[in-house]
Amino acid sequence: xxxxxxxxxxxxxxxxxxxxxxxxxxxxxxxxxxxxxxxxxxxxxxxxxxxxxxxxxxxxxxxxxxxxxxxxxxxxxxxxxxxxxxxxxxxxxxxxxxxxxxxxxxxxxxxxxxxxxxxxxxxxxxxxxxxxxxxxxxxxxxxxxxxxxxxxxxxxxxxxxxxxxxxxxxxxxxxxxxxxxxxxxxxxxxxxxxxxxxxxxxxxxxxxxxxxxxxxxxxxxxxxxxxxxxxxxxxxxxxxxxxxxxxxxxxxxxxxxxxxxxxxxxxxxxxxxxxxxxxxxxxxxxxxxxxxxxxxxxxxxxxxxxxxxxxxxxxxxxxxxxxxxxxxxxxxxxxxxxxxxxxxxxxxxxxxxxxxxxxxxxxxxxxxxxxxxxxxxxxxxxxxxxxxxxxxxxxxxxxxxxxxxxxxxxxxxxxxxxxxxxxxxxxxxxxxxxxxxxxxxxxxxxxxxxxxxxxxxxxxxxxxxxxxxxxxxxxxxxxxxxxxxxxxxxxxxxxxxxxxxxxxxxxxxxxxxxxxxxxxxxxxxxxxxxxxxxxxxxxxxxxxxxxxxxxxxxxxxxxxxxxxxxxxxxxxxxxxxxxxxxxxxxxxxxxxxxxxx
Amino acid sequence: xxxxxxxxxxxxxxxxxxxxxxxxxxxxxxxxxxxxxxxxxxxxxxxxxxxxxxxxxxxxxxxxxxxxxxxxxxxxxxxxxxxxxxxxxxxxxxxxxxxxxxxxxxxxxxxxxxxxxxxxxxxxxxxxxxxxxxxxxxxxxxxxxxxxxxxxxxxxxxxxxxxx
Numbered sequence: 001x002x003x004x005x006x007x008x009x010x011x012x013x014x015x016x017x018x019x020x021x022x023x024x025x026x027x028x029x030x031x032x033x034x035x036x037x038x039x040x041x042x043x044x045x046x047x048x049x050x051x052x053x054x055x056x057x058x059x060x061x062x063x064x065x066x067x068x069x070x071x072x073x074x075x076x077x078x079x080x081x082x083x084x085x086x087x088x089x090x091x092x093x094x095x096x097x098x099x100x101x102x103x104x105x106x107x108x109x110x111x112x113x114x115x116x117x118x119x120x121x122x123x124x125x126x127x128x129x130x131x132x133x134x135x136x137x138x139x140x141x142x143x144x145x146x147x148x149x150x151x152x153x154x155x156x157x158x159x160x161x162x163x164x165x166x167x168x169x170x171x172x173x174x175x176x177x178x179x180x181x182x183x184x185x186x187x188x189x190x191x192x193x194x195x196x197x198x199x200x201x202x203x204x205x206x207x208x209x210x211x212x213x214x215x216x217x218x219x220x221x222x223x224x225x226x227x228x229x230x231x232x233x234x235x236x237x238x239x240x241x242x243x244x245x246x247x248x249x250x251x252x253x254x255x256x257x258x259x260x261x262x263x264x265x266x267x268x269x270x271x272x273x274x275x276x277x278x279x280x281x282x283x284x285x286x287x288x289x290x291x292x293x294x295x296x297x298x299x300x301x302x303x304x305x306x307x308x309x310x311x312x313x314x315x316x317x318x319x320x321x322x323x324x325x326x327x328x329x330x331x332x333x334x335x336x337x338x339x340x341x342x343x344x345x346x347x348x349x350x351x352x353x354x355x356x357x358x359x360x361x362x363x364x365x366x367x368x369x370x371x372x373x374x375x376x377x378x379x380x381x382x383x384x385x386x387x388x389x390x391x392x393x394x395x396x397x398x399x400x401x402x403x404x405x406x407x408x409x410x411x412x413x414x415x416x417x418x419x420x421x422x423x424x425x426x427x428x429x430x431x432x433x434x435x436x437x438x439x440x441x442x443x444x445x446x447x448x449x450x451x452x453x454x455x456x457x458x459x460x461x462x463x464x465x466x467x468x469x470x471x472x473x474x475x476x477x478x479x480x481x482x483x484x485x486x487x488x489x490x491x492x493x494x495x496x497x498x499x500x501x502x503x504x505x506x507x508x509x510x511x512x513x514x515x516x517x518x519x520x521x522x523x524x525x526x527x528x529x530x531x532x533x534x535x536x537x538x539x540x541x542x543x544x545x546x547x548x549x550x551x552x553x554x555x556x557x558x559x560x561x562x563x564x565x566x567x568x569x570x571x572x573x574x575x576x577x578x579x580x581x582x583x584x585x586x587x588x589x590x591x592x593x594x595x596x597x
Numbered sequence: 598x599x600x601x602x603x604x605x606x607x608x609x610x611x612x613x614x615x616x617x618x619x620x621x622x623x624x625x626x627x628x629x630x631x632x633x634x635x636x637x638x639x640x641x642x643x644x645x646x647x648x649x650x651x652x653x654x655x656x657x658x659x660x661x662x663x664x665x666x667x668x669x670x671x672x673x674x675x676x677x678x679x680x681x682x683x684x685x686x687x688x689x690x691x692x693x694x695x696x697x698x699x700x701x702x703x704x705x706x707x708x709x710x711x712x713x714x715x716x717x718x719x720x721x722x723x724x725x726x727x728x729x730x731x732x733x734x735x736x737x738x739x740x741x742x743x744x745x746x747x748x749x750x751x752x753x754x755x756x757x758x759x760x761x
Binding site (some may be wrong): 014015019052053054055143197198199200201202206207222226238239240241276277278279280282293294295296298299316355357358359363364366395398429433437441445446449455487 | 623624625627628630631642646658661662665666667668683684685686688689692721723724725727728729730732737739740741757
């Protein structure tokens with residue numbers, strides 16, 4: 001292997017690639033080539049650094065310098081100044097919004113300081129399309145150790161002792177799941193990786209698959225050995241083309257080196273992995289619906305029991321875990337269950353990856369120990385709320401979760417505390433909301449999602465979510481009645497108790513949690529016909545403040561329905577009966593004399 | 598085979614040889630539909646009949662699967678496929694208004710195609726580029742931090758391509 005004096009790492013995750021990181025990558029290679037530096041400087045395209053807000057990210061080793069928002073035009077300057085002369089380019093360093101000073105090194109950046117990276121350990125560090133890179137960070141060592149010197153029972157004991165719980169939603173103990181599958185006697189068993197990350201706003205699984213695909217393949221093989229399966233399937237969304245491509249590359253490389261396929265490392269243990277593409281159905285993240293989809297049918301859930309560990313894919317015992325769960329396995333084997341067990345809270349061990357998004361300064365992927373408070377995630381790591389607005393609520397668990405209000409900001413996050421607060425861990429989406437977000441409208445948004453995604457097999461979910469949505473629609477239009485609140489609660493409870501799968505059982509959470517925590521907001525919509533966050537357009541009026549209006553006529557000229565009248569240099573007036581509330585006048589007014597109320 | 602007035606015999610031939618090359622047909626319906634949509638662009642009734650025959654399964658099963666998954670479409674999509682992300686991260690950063698602006702400019706609802714066959718508009722769930730919210734994509738190319746004012750220029754960018 002060649003010896004390089006410097007390594008340039010360029011983020012090749014979906015977020016940065018959308019911000020044109022391929023151009024940055026290409027320019028580095030071209031310009032370094034022209035200057036005859038290709039032999040001493042290595043250019044790598046890595047997986048996601050997690051700091052998507054600031055992309056494209058470029059990191060330079062061994063200096064450990066971290067550049068943000070790099071464009072193709074910046075490359076020449078970085079090479080001339082930094083690579084050749086050793087002077088970091090100051091204007092491309094990250095400026096901390098709290099400290100207001102540029103931060104040179106990765107470790108100085110607050111976004112990374114409170115993070116503990118286990119599942120994301122190799123993301124942003126290695127080239128995901130090069131198996132040698134993975135092997136150099138102890139890749140496939142855990143698999144080798146397991147199949148040459150450990151019994152399946154020993155491996156399952158390690159996973160049980162580690163306290164690892166499923167990272168896909170409900171948090172079922174992983175070791176126990178493996179044990180059930182191992183104990184089901186059968187001539188054929190399967191290992192499935194659930195990569196159907198359908199929760200809108202969550203992208204951790206995608207980043208792991210794009211940034212460190214071998215970690216998932218290795219863990220699936222270990223699971224196969226532990227439960228006695230020789231075949232693995234990764235069920236992945238068709239919406240993630242880059243992750244699909246990197247998995248295909250990784251599988252081919254592992255097969256070539258004999259780390260997947262027949263008689264792995266000459267032990268006689270066979271394990272092959274294939275991909276199965278989803279086709280856009282949220283319910284397929286539910287494990288029994290997923291099984292039907294892998295079999296090529298409609299993704300409708302099955303009645304449980306029998307659980308997949310007894311009768312899964314093609315009625316054979318099957319172990320299903322999600323991507324992030326698998327991404328923890330090799331580290332647990334390498335570092336021991338006690339190490340993993342020492343991180344986290346009493347009931348929830350290890351770390352959790354959250355996709356931080358919404359009204360927050362640092363959108364991105366963060367991995368923190370279980371038990372980290374919401375406050376630390378938002379302010380220490382997330383850099384606070386955008387535009388200095390007021391933090392209102394955080395939504396966790398996607399359409400299955402609930403909204404947690406600012407008053408509970410010191411809640412230490414784990415499976416139990418989130419459930420107790422009326423939300424859930426889910427896959428780890430975390431949407432931050434500020435004072436401009438209407439909680440009734442947010443609840444309506446989630447119900448619209450679940451009603452569209454309900455597979456229609458069972459009545460409570462199919463009809464119930466529709467009825468809830470209709471009621472919320474009425475309330476946001478100012479046609480709500482007080483009885484609606486009771487109806488919402490009653491419907492919610494029935495759907496929760498009577499639905500067949502977890503999609504329906506958790507669908508009412510966004511409504512029930514917002515009624516609990518933001519009751520006043522529902523009241524304002526129903527009784528006062530007002531939306532306190534000024535988000536529901538039907539409850540708004542655009543009005544001109546006479547004292548501020550300079551009579552420039554700009555609003556009247558731009559109004560698409562000509563409902564604004566007034567003489568030049570005189571205060572204007574909006575005819576509410578004609579106004580369509582498009583907001584054009586507000587955005588055109590040069591003196592902010594038009595407000596919504 | 599003539600579908601929607603166009604001859605797709607070549608594509609169907611390729612699809613058939615793909616199906617014949619599969620080691621097993623069991624459980625392969627979704628895989629075959631992905632391939633068919635890649636080749637033809639949409640999955641009309643005639644094509645579903647053909648696939649059912651090739652795989653030896655009832656056409657009702659094929660229809661059931663095609664209509665279950667949002668990825669599959671039975672009508673042709675536009676030359677330029679506009680997808681507005683309505684994932685939560687984009688939603689709280691104003692994606693709804695962006696979608697509305699596209700509806701207004703293109704004069705179609707989401708799920709529809711313009712009469713000239715140039716543009717189709719869809720609301721999709723999360724492309725995972727939440728750092729750039731709100732996000733739209735046209736034929737897979739992602740545009741981040743889109744504002745209402747950007748909508749018209751984006752459409753014009755593709756109209757210009759059509760003229761050239």
